[in-house]
Amino acid sequence: MAELALDIGELAKRYPTGVEALRGVSLQIKQGELFGLLGPNGAGKSTLIHCTTGLAQPTGGSIHVFGHDATGNYGEARQAVGLAPQEPNLDWFLTVAETLDYHAGYFGMPKRERRERTEELLETFSLTEKRDERTRTLSGGMKRRLILARAMMHRPRLLILDEPTAGVDVELRLELWHYVQRINQEGTTILLTTHYLEEAEQLCDRIAFINGGEIVGEGTSSELSERYGVASLEDAYLALVGRKELSRSHAEVVTP
Amino acid sequence: MSAAQIRFATLWRREVNRFMKIKKQTLGAPLLETFLYIMVFGAALGSRIKHLHGIDYILFVIPGLIMMAFSTNAFANNSSSILQQKFQGAIQDQLSSPASPMELLLAFSLGGFMRGLMVAVITFCISVILVGLPVDHVLVLIPSLALVGFFFSQLGVLTGVRAEQFDDVSFVQTFVLQPLIFLGGVFYSAALLPQPFETLTRFNPIYYMINLVRYGFVGFSEVSIALSLLALTAATGALFLVNLRLFSQGYKLRA
Numbered sequence A: 001m002a003e004l005a006l007d008i009g010e011l012a013k014r015y016p017t018g019v020e021a022l023r024g025v026s027l028q029i030k031q032g033e034l035f036g037l038l039g040p041n042g043a044g045k046s047t048l049i050h051c052t053t054g055l056a057q058p059t060g061g062s063i064h065v066f067g068h069d070a071t072g073n074y075g076e077a078r079q080a081v082g083l084a085p086q087e088p089n090l091d092w093f094l095t096v097a098e099t100l101d102y103h104a105g106y107f108g109m110p111k112r113e114r115r116e117r118t119e120e121l122l123e124t125f126s127l128t129e130k131r132d133e134r135t136r137t138l139s140g141g142m143k144r145r146l147i148l149a150r151a152m153m154h155r156p157r158l159l160i161l162d163e164p165t166a167g168v169d170v171e172l173r174l175e176l177w178h179y180v181q182r183i184n185q186e187g188t189t190i191l192l193t194t195h196y197l198e199e200a201e202q203l204c205d206r207i208a209f210i211n212g213g214e215i216v217g218e219g220t221s222s223e224l225s226e227r228y229g230v231a232s233l234e235d236a237y238l239a240l241v242g243r244k245e246l247s248r249s250h251a252e253v254v255t256p
Numbered sequence B: 001m002s003a004a005q006i007r008f009a010t011l012w013r014r015e016v017n018r019f020m021k022i023k024k025q026t027l028g029a030p031l032l033e034t035f036l037y038i039m040v041f042g043a044a045l046g047s048r049i050k051h052l053h054g055i056d057y058i059l060f061v062i063p064g065l066i067m068m069a070f071s072t073n074a075f076a077n078n079s080s081s082i083l084q085q086k087f088q089g090a091i092q093d094q095l096s097s098p099a100s101p102m103e104l105l106l107a108f109s110l111g112g113f114m115r116g117l118m119v120a121v122i123t124f125c126i127s128v129i130l131v132g133l134p135v136d137h138v139l140v141l142i143p144s145l146a147l148v149g150f151f152f153s154q155l156g157v158l159t160g161v162r163a164e165q166f167d168d169v170s171f172v173q174t175f176v177l178q179p180l181i182f183l184g185g186v187f188y189s190a191a192l193l194p195q196p197f198e199t200l201t202r203f204n205p206i207y208y209m210i211n212l213v214r215y216g217f218v219g220f221s222e223v224s225i226a227l228s229l230l231a232l233t234a235a236t237g238a239l240f241l242v243n244l245r246l247f248s249q250g251y252k253l254r255a
Helices: A043-055 A073-079 A096-106 A111-124 A140-152 A170-185 A197-203 A221-228 A233-240 B002-020 B024-042 B057-088 B091-095 B101-131 B138-162 B166-182 B198-200 B205-218 B225-249
Strands: A004-014 A022-028 A036-037 A059-064 A081-083 A158-162 A189-193 A208-210 A214-219
Touching: A004 A043, A004 A189, A004 B024, A022 A043, A022 A059, A022 A189, A022 A214, A036 A043, A036 A170, A036 A197, A043 A059, A043 A081, A043 A158, A043 A189, A059 A073, A073 A081, A073 A197, A096 A111, A096 A140, A096 B002, A096 B091, A111 A140, A140 A158, A140 A170, A170 A189, A170 A197, A189 A197, A197 A233, A208 A221, A208 A233, A214 A221, A214 A233, A221 A233, B002 B024, B002 B057, B002 B101, B024 B057, B024 B101, B057 B091, B057 B101, B057 B138, B057 B166, B057 B205, B101 B138, B101 B225, B138 B166, B138 B205, B138 B225, B205 B225
Parallel strands: A036 A189, A036 A208, A081 A158, A158 A189
Antiparallel strands: A004 A022, A004 A059, A208 A214
């Protein structure tokens, strides 16, 4: 069996406030997969991502990234992961180019390679003209591009995209989709969370639904629809989160 | 350079870059403040007091001002840098990197240390030129200033990590450090104070730091140098270990 890109076993996270964000989540993502994690707000998607990247500390279970224990051998595990978080978390003191350069430095990339990689990604994400601007002066779309470029800077083998297309315009969304598909075809494993079911359906090889801190369904889009006896991924999602009444398949056609 | 060396150098460079980008506030303002103190306490008050323990009043005051500049800048830099990064969420970029708790702590600490050192060195150079500030015991001065700088760097890191709002940082700065520094004998000798203030001063740890630095510059101290150095080393080491533990636990840094 090929090495798993991400192997999560019985992961639990209870915050000091007593909130149980994750209740024994198990999830396996194969190398080269484009995997979608869907769920309503507060379902535990971001907590799962934070536990994987070291931003939150699990209270139980295990996480292995390409075989490296993400808590015990965190150096190797984090080196393999690139994170584009949901909320723009850019450093206001840095310019666009510095943001990329510093990030790669945190991951130990030599200066010459950093310089070349920075130029490459500035070009790819149409940020070259903004290279010397401070990050806080960027528009929302530009920030989103920069966050994705930053996540790619150290050439991670597993790229985690936490709602990368939230609040972006149609062109940028399509650009991001193309980019994500391209790097996936080049071999990067991708874990994508999104609220856009159409996005998950089009991009992802497999999908997992998370609700209330538990994985409640997993498979390909058609497997999930079949399993729940519904016509679309959206209906499967609504069935899983207990909101079948919102299904558009049952909507009455109103004639004028 | 190894990957670990590149990582540490970048973490440290980020901290220095931050204060260098706002030099007017982080270097200009403290330098101006220090020279206003020298003007008021040295030139104006010094013309009336002349000497303290046989030392020109201005030369008595400047070592304390240098120590004060080093410590307040080291503290202010680290506390505000960490809190700002926590607010912006930008600290997640460093926290999700392979950097160890020790690397993160040292890099955050050395940012403030560098800023304090720069202000202290510039103040020292100008003091040498203007009033001929001597260096009597360089082997006491260098370790004393290094320990003072590192102690307040650690205190700044601790305050920044614990803080949840800017008020938490300014509380420590205004209501704890400022009074302790001012009442620690920067501008006067504790021997001149009436009781019980003379005795109370001896419970102020900053009093010992000022005396160490003053001894390094002008060769005068009201306290035991060896004992003070030992106590300062122990306190700095203890604070560093507390911070290292907090960083290892991810206290208020990782959810």
